[in-house]
Amino acid sequence: MKPISKNETKQGGVATRSVGIREVARQAGVSTATVSRALNNPDSVSAALRGRISATIDEIGYIPDASARALSSRRTRTIGAIIPTIDNAMFAQGLQALQSFLATRDYLLLLATNEYDLDIELKQARNLVSRGIDGLILRGDRRHDDLRRLLISQDIPFVNVGVYEPRKPYPSIGVDNRAAGRRVTQHLIQLGHRRVGVVAAMQRNNDRAQARLAGVLEVLEENAATPPDRWRLQVNYRLDDARQGARVLLDSADRPTALVCGNDVIAYGVMLEAAKLGIKVPEQLSVVGFDDLEWSRHLSPSLTTIHMPTDEIWVRAGEYLVDRLDGSPAIMHREIDFSLVVRESTAPPPIDNL
Structure with a gap:
């Protein structure tokens, strides 16, 4: 042989x-x-x-x-990214845009998830660093102090995506989430709503959701429309959880005339449950979301929401790291504009609720 x-x-x-x-x-x-x-x-x-x-x-x-x-070269041409979960259409969309960009620059993307747990995120970051990543993309700015120390000691550039926080010393690329929460709530106030409830995303270790909720509550307080505690819920980004939350808020004579939802998926769940309960959107209940997923414009009624330029945010994050690694000038903080998209799911409140 x-x-x-x-x-x-x-x-x-x-x-x-x-x-x-x-x-x-x-x-x-x-x-x-x-x-x-x-x-x-x-x-x-x-x-x-x-x-x-x-x-x-x-x-x-x-x-x-x-x-x-x-x-x-002392470089692997590999970029790491840690996101909370892959069970979120916005993350999938952003990662696709990021990967497409990195491929044009001959970089590979390595992905990990942290389940909104700072200890898990630290462990995943250590794993990615041990595999030789050149840079790291992180979601938001809420994290374990040891993670920042790790990246600084290893001289690995990183950037926070989904947030814009120019007063902090860490690079950030995203929208002003508090301002987005204010804008969508102002739309409801301008329509005449004062009985407004909130079905927010879970707040733990989620600074984006926290900032959105803060903006919503600020506008409601400014207009003497602060919701009672029973009209404030937190749910996971899942249709079933959103439907159960909506059932709690809507299956009562004392209910809001409008609901601000933590994202579009939560809004879908709310609208589905409203239909099941025989509550018409927007005649009896206005609903707004965040993100502007593709389905939002195809629903009946179509969803009023905040458009988040997801692709641009993630591509800009990739550009920042590639520029840093190439020794080119890189803007440390970049604010990406959001926009209010008014569709069919919002209208003035019923006359008997004015």
Whole structure:
């Protein structure tokens, strides 16, 4: 039996020779150093030469050794991201936009979740750092102090997404969530609503939800419309939980004429439960959300909500880290504009509730 050399592997019982950088250089008619420059510093070779080397790589199926490239450049071209959960359409949308951008810059995305738990987030960050990430994207600014110390000691740049907090020393890219909460509530006040309830997202370790709720309650207080405690609920970002919360608020003669929901998914649950209880939206109940998911404009009635530019937020976060890693100027805090989208789910309150 013929032995398999160190440059060969066994696939389906057939010996195949692995392709190395020397083979790429030989077929492209250049030196191995030139191939290395084309891979690690593309701008150092001409466009024509890059094209020839790239075509050769595609033809013979060469895959660069990531560990070897990391040793030579001290970079893995890998960005980590830690989000609370993947069970959220906004996170999925943002991560898709981020990954698409990073791919254009030859970076890989590694993802972890923290379940809104700061200890879990710290553990996941340690795991990502041990795998050699070059930078890290984090959701919000509420975290374990040890995590910041870890990233600073390891000289790993990071950025907080979904928040805009220019007074803090940590990079942030996102919207002013308090202002967004104020804006959507002002819309209800302008329609004439004073009996306004809130079905907020769970507040624990969620500074975005906390800021939105603070903005909502500020406007209601300013207009002598502070809701009683029984009209303030916190639920998970799930339809079933939202429906149960709506049932508590709406299955009573003493109910609000409008509900501010922590996001669009919660608003969907509220509207579904209102329909089940025979409460018409918006004739008897106005409903607003946050995020402006795709389904929001297709519902009947369509949902009034705050449009969050999710794709831009995550792409800007990726740009910030790539610029930092490349030594280019990077804006530390970037505010992304939100907008109120008025649709069919809001109207003036019923006359008998004015």
